[in-house]
Amino acid sequence: MVIDLRITLASSRQPWRLVAFNSRREHVVEFLTNDSTLEPGVVAFLYSRRWEEEKCFGTWKNDFTQAKAWGKSCVAIESQVRLAIIIPGMLIAIMLHTTMGQHGIADEKTPKKQDKRQTVPADAPDDTDRPGWTVPLFRYTSI
Numbered sequence: 528m529v530i531d532l533r534i535t536l537a538s539s540r541q542p543w544r545l546v547a548f549n550s551r552r553e554h555v556v557e558f559l560t561n562d563s564t565l566e567p568g569v570v571a572f573l574y575s576r577r578w579e580e581e582k583c584f585g586t587w588k589n590d591f592t593q594a595k596a597w598g599k600s601c602v603a604i605e606s607q608v609r610l611a612i613i614i615p616g617m618l619i620a621i622m623l624h625t626t627m628g629q630h631g632i633a634d635e636k637t638p639k640k641q642d643k644r645q646t647v648p649a650d651a652p653d654d655t656d657r658p659g660w661t662v663p664l665f666r667y668t669s670i
Contacts, residue, residue, distance in 0.1 A: 529555055531567050546570045550656035568658040575657055 530547035546558045548571040558574050565573075587608075597607050627633065653662045 530557075533563070544570075548658075551652060551654070551659070552656050554656060556656070568660060572658050572661050 529549045530545060532545045534543050534545050536543055541561055542563075544560050544563050546560065546567045548556050548558065548567055550556055550571075556571065558570050560570055562570070597603055623634070651662070652659065
């Protein structure tokens with residue numbers, strides 16, 4: 528943590544909190560919150576998770592607008608969204624199975640990567656900007 532200040536904004540009567548957090552990549556990231564009970568690392572973690580979700584929703588919002596949909600009804604848009612979720616995974620699985628299976632190749636990298644991730648000590652850094660205490664959460668829940 529670099530800074531944890533109570534501030535007042537010209538546009539608000541409510542007290543605010545400015546948290547500047549020094550990431551593990553040595554970037555200073557500032558967060559503005561009105562919750563004074565959370566630890567600075569928790570504030571940074573929640574904002575990073577929120578940002579990841581916002582990017583995901585932004586992609587969906589931009590890629591699946593009604594103007595780009597195959598049909599205008601709710602059913603048509605819902606069907607397109609369901610297909611967009613299911614089809615890429617299926618195509619990748621089929622392509623990998625077909626391509627690799629024809630040549631007798633097996634995926635060795637993914638299982639090795641997963642095994643390596645599982646054997647790393649829980650408190651070892653993961654070279655991201657996330658707070659250190661979140662590393663086990665991401666390490667053991669990610670593929």
